[in-house]
Amino acid sequence: MALQASVGGRVAKLTVTAQQSDPIPLNATFSCAPGELLALVGPSGSGKTTLLRTIAGLYQPKQGQVTCAGRTWFSTSERADGKRISLPPQQRQIGMVFQDYALFPHLSALDNVQLALGHLPQPRRYAHATQWLSKVRLEGLEARFPNELSGGQRQRVALARALAREPQALLLDEPFSAVDQVTRRRLQRELALLRQQIPIPIVLVTHDLEEAAALADQICVLHNGTSLQQGTPETLFRRPASPLVARLLDRHNIFEGEVVDWHGQRRLKWGEWLLEVGEALHSLAVGSRVAWYLPPSDIVLHRRGRPSHGERENPVAATVCEMVVLGGITSIALRVSNGDMLRFDIATHAARRNQLTLEEHVHVSLLAEGIHLMPEHRPHVAPHNKRNLL
Amino acid sequence: MDWSALSVSLRLAALTCLFLLPVGIWAGRALATARFRGKGLCEALIALPLVLPPTVLGFYLLQQFGRDAPLGSVWATLTGGGLNFTFSGILLASLIANLPFAIQPIQRAFEHVPTNLREAAWCSGLSPWQTLWRIELPLVWPGILSAAALTFAHTLGEFGVILMVGGAIDGETRTLAIAIYDRVQAFDEQGAARMSALLLFVSLTTLGLVYGLAGKRRWARG
Numbered sequence: 361m362a363l364q365a366s367v368g369g370r371v372a373k374l375t376v377t378a379q380q381s382d383p384i385p386l387n388a389t390f391s392c393a394p395g396e397l398l399a400l401v402g403p404s405g406s407g408k409t410t411l412l413r414t415i416a417g418l419y420q421p422k423q424g425q426v427t428c429a430g431r432t433w434f435s436t437s438e439r440a441d442g443k444r445i446s447l448p449p450q451q452r453q454i455g456m457v458f459q460d461y462a463l464f465p466h467l468s469a470l471d472n473v474q475l476a477l478g479h480l481p482q483p484r485r486y487a488h489a490t491q492w493l494s495k496v497r498l499e500g501l502e503a504r505f506p507n508e509l510s511g512g513q514r515q516r517v518a519l520a521r522a523l524a525r526e527p528q529a530l531l532l533d534e535p536f537s538a539v540d541q542v543t544r545r546r547l548q549r550e551l552a553l554l555r556q557q558i559p560i561p562i563v564l565v566t567h568d569l570e571e572a573a574a575l576a577d578q579i580c581v582l583h584n585g586t587s588l589q590q591g592t593p594e595t596l597f598r599r600p601a602s603p604l605v606a607r608l609l610d611r612h613n614i615f616e617g618e619v620v621d622w623h624g625q626r627r628l629k630w631g632e633w634l635l636e637v638g639e640a641l642h643s644l645a646v647g648s649r650v651a652w653y654l655p656p657s658d659i660v661l662h663r664r665g666r667p668s669h670g671e672r673e674n675p676v677a678a679t680v681c682e683m684v685v686l687g688g689i690t691s692i693a694l695r696v697s698n699g700d701m702l703r704f705d706i707a708t709h710a711a712r713r714n715q716l717t718l719e720e721h722v723h724v725s726l727l728a729e730g731i732h733l734m735p736e737h738r739p740h741v742a743p744h745n746k747r748n749l750l
Numbered sequence: 751m752d753w754s755a756l757s758v759s760l761r762l763a764a765l766t767c768l769f770l771l772p773v774g775i776w777a778g779r780a781l782a783t784a785r786f787r788g789k790g791l792c793e794a795l796i797a798l799p800l801v802l803p804p805t806v807l808g809f810y811l812l813q814q815f816g817r818d819a820p821l822g823s824v825w826a827t828l829t830g831g832g833l834n835f836t837f838s839g840i841l842l843a844s845l846i847a848n849l850p851f852a853i854q855p856i857q858r859a860f861e862h863v864p865t866n867l868r869e870a871a872w873c874s875g876l877s878p879w880q881t882l883w884r885i886e887l888p889l890v891w892p893g894i895l896s897a898a899a900l901t902f903a904h905t906l907g908e909f910g911v912i913l914m915v916g917g918a919i920d921g922e923t924r925t926l927a928i929a930i931y932d933r934v935q936a937f938d939e940q941g942a943a944r945m946s947a948l949l950l951f952v953s954l955t956t957l958g959l960v961y962g963l964a965g966k967r968r969w970a971r972g
Binding site: 455 | 968
């Protein structure tokens with residue numbers, strides 16, 4: 361498993377490991393550097409929130425370790441006498457934004473923030489709380505109670521309350537799930553701006569892959585409590601470690617091929633085609649079967665009658681079997697001769713210009729650089745069988 | 751008007767509230783938040799005075815309060831006095847009879863405090879005591895208030911249990927409710943009417959105040 365297991369580097373890093381088999385199976389390792397935003401993604405029940413609660417001290421796995429800013433917050437192995445170290449949430453200095461914000465309903469916006477300023481002397485709290493509220497653009501709403509605020513405003517109060525504590529790590533549990541889409545976009549933009557001012561690790565739990573790709577520096581993919589892969593969004597979306605990771609990231613174009621020898625060169629045999637591959641094929645034995653993935657951006661549709669970019673690169677003939685227009689983007693599925701389906705998006709005007717129609721025969725190039733091999737994995741996994749892959 | 755009966759009733763109601771509210775807060779919170787074996791049995795025992803005929807409860811208490819019964823003898827060694835037919839006795843009986851009124855409203859109120867509010871308080875740096883004091887108690891305040899009102903009003907009106915363990919000793923165990931009964935027995939309908947009207951007024955005022963106050967919170971609206 362291609363996991364970033366190294367926890368060295370800067371000491372201020374937030375590092376987390378958690379293992380247990382019940383009641384919630386966990387087998388996760390991830391880390392987040394100061395100033396970095398790490399998104400924990402995965403389907404519901406994959407343990408995202410449990411891991412966030414583990415960092416906060418609201419949940420204690422049977423085995424594991426949490427360190428942040430050079431301090432051990434939780435450890436089942438550090439002490440010689442075998443006892444666990446577990447700081448209570450109060451001593452961990454975390455800022456947490458809960459999924460439904462968990463604002464104190466009987467306190468005004470200002471008092472909600474002031475309550476988290478216990479580390480400051482009483483006379484300074486008011487000024488600080490006011491400052492934090494203005495930082496999240498809530499001037500003038502200080503006296504409002506949570507039930508008098510909109511969803512977006514509540515989220516901002518929750519964020520101000522979390523940051524007011526001057527935390528060593530900021531934890532966000534699906535912070536954008538309870539607001540409408542317009543508000544969500546605005547809040548996401550604000551978070552992206554605010555981040556630049558707070559040099560601490562930020563962990564974001566989300567099931568929204570677009571959100572993770574847009575906001576995160578690092579993504580960690582979770583499944584049944586197991587961390588499958590951590591990396592930059594670019595790495596994960598182009599080089600998933602396994603077909604399962606690709607599927608969890610809602611990627612299509614996962615196929616199986618066979619390594620063959622063709623005039624002294626290694627090629628990837630897929631159906632009737634022998635594909636050139638950018639990645640090192642020569643490390644694989646001839647005859648071995650290998651799962652591979654191609655990002656949709658690396659499928660190039662040939663223009664009718666006109667040569668186009670990459671025409672000579674892995675040309676493949678296929679039949680259009682699905683066209684779905686989603687506004688400016690048209691989602692296309694092509695069937696190739698071995699029955700596999702290639703899926704990609706093109707601009708709707710390009711589809712019109714090419715006069716694409718269903719059942720039409722077209723040619724595409726599969727860019728060799730984009731073909732990503734996932735040796736030791738089978739591409740097709742029955743859903744109930746997924747855990748065997750881990 | 752039997753002023754000494756009124757005084758006994760008010761003292762009994764006030765002391766019952768005073769002793770039972772801390773118990774109610776502790777037990778209500780424990781029942782709402784903790785999970786433990788025998789929780790159902792605990793809740794059943796607490797609710798029992800609601801359905802048991804007061805005379806049945808009174809009868810068992812009367813037996814337990816005797817000097818040769820365990821509870822009565824412990825009490826006698828501790829204080830030198832007896833429990834049956836004393837103010838202490840009816841206070842103890844009233845504490846037991848009012849358990850459901852003191853605990854249940856507070857338990858319901860604690861059950862409505864979302865767990866993540868407590869967690870948010872801890873994450874904001876509040877200790878468990880600060881969390882109780884600044885977050886939980888303000889939120890369950892209406893529950894505490896209605897527990898107090900119900901306990902107070904119910905103690906004023908308690909008849910069967912008090913009569914069984916206390917009898918009707920003037921200035922000691924004769925409460926207003928018992929005095930009314932005595933007046934009716936003595937064909938003094940005017941006296942009974944005055945005291946009944948007073949009890950009605952006090953009970954209605956208490957409950958009215960509570961429900962009025964509970965609805966006045968700006969943050970709980972909408």
